[in-house]
Amino acid sequence: MNICVCIKQVPDTQKVRIDPEKGTLIRKGVPSIINPYDESALEMAFEIAERAKARVTVLSMGIPSVERVLRYAIALGADRAFLLSSPAFAGSDTLATSYILSQGIKKSGPYDLIIMGKQAIDGDTGQVGPEVSVFLNYPVVTYVDDFFDLEGGSILLHRYVENIEEVIKLKLPGVITVVKAKKRLRLPLLNSLIKSFNTRVHILGPEDIDADVERCGLKGSPTRVRKTFTPEVKRGVTFIEGSIKERAKTLKKILSAYTTG
């Protein structure tokens, strides 16, 4: 069995700050991390692999430095790594990204199972998983948080979204997108760590994956960011002072319109 995990390097959005004057993102000093949902995807892949004796391939589209992330995935136990990297891919929206990833998957595959994160925390779109499934012509199950069993070319999945909980049987090949799973991503083992130094991360450009450059990057992206701005939310707070009792009394006055009794 062959599993492909798509992982994206993202800025740690909890550490992102805004330049108050220019209203732009300050990316300097913001650490790059593996998208948290993709960590769950990776961990699930390893667990499935352990059960089914599968090979795990990691795939990412990004700038050359993403190689580091892929190498880390190898240290965790991935067998192969591919980085789709080219100036032609820059500025891709979800449609173009999905096209490029699906070409990468086709070229490095075939795979029985493609595992992706529910969404990437930089864009938070959650579109790439389902869109890739369409390009691959595979069925997709979204919001997976666990798997139970592999049997006769199918996988039994647990799905949890809003107020629905489902057990779903997915016939492979297929695509799943995973939410944050209960299990955290494992830590690297020493011998895998050593292996990761000696494993090549294959870097692929458009011609290596038979990608039509017209469908990649900005050119292949139907959506455009027209403007960005910082959310303006300040209200001008009035602090309520005094002893606890005084403050409670002031609050009561403010709340008088809402009290029921």
Added chain:
Amino acid sequence: MSAKESKINREDYRDIWVILENEPAGGLNRYVFGLVSKACELNKKLGQKVVGIAFGSVEDDTAGELCRCGLDEIIILEHSASEEEVELKGKAEDLLNASMLVDAVKKLKPSILLSLATGFGRTLMPLAASELKTGLTADCTGLDIDGDLLVQTRPAFGGNIMAEIICRDSKPQMATVRPGVFKKNYVRSCGVSFSIKKIYRKTLTERLDASLLPEIIERKIKETVTGLMDASVIVSGGRGLGKPEGFKLLKRLADKLGGVVGASRGAVDLGWIDHSHQIGQTGYTVSPELYIACGISGAIQHVAGMKDSKMIIAINEDPQAPIFEIADYGVVGDLYEIIPALIEEL
């Protein structure tokens, strides 16, 4: 097909379509009404039609209410062949729905296609968008019309920045919209002629070989009991509660005010309260008359979900907590002193 070849004649595309999503337990998802109202507002600048797209039937009184929100027409997408019904029993419907939607879009050419950014919408819409090779903007919190373009505003980078996104050269312009950001608004009394059209899907395409569709083995629907979205008063707690029991105190305050209890992700992640209470970017978006934030720091992701509340009161030990930047009234202090004293007063 390249992006260039796929350039389309924009004028051929008209009307705003809104996906009429149903609740898993049946009945229309109530946030659809707000989305329809917004679509009608947008349509004032376009002067076209607002059409609801349903998978399966729509109840009469639901249709009536949608009409009052300004909907002009409903199209029901159905699959008809009986042998397929059997084959499709117990199958996940996302792919089937997407495929019917794609066919209808190709045939009727809507200019704009909107759905709620629920699990349902966020699965259906990307499936359709990639088949249609058009753009899709996820989880919008604002929509506007500029000329004939849909201007889609959404948070990015964890809510630190807002982006305006357009889709100029392909159609339809597709967006999912965060539930609850647009309010239901009646624009007419019912009785206006209202048409419901049905489109049947005769055959399954190759892509939809039914034997390949994911199969639902078991399904549980949990009732959502929080009533957050409809509450006029919300008392929310965060990590500053220090312990799960803190929510009992908040519940007492909420009861006094006729409100319900909400939470930050900080508190939900610690397992103090169920996720169905979470407010913010990855929880509910609410805009009650009164929001009381207790022991919540005011991270941008939390604020994203409650900043439109009419009145915001924050109780926090830390005078520097960002929650005070968006509060109307602030109380600096220990919530375990202030809230009991307040409950006493009320």
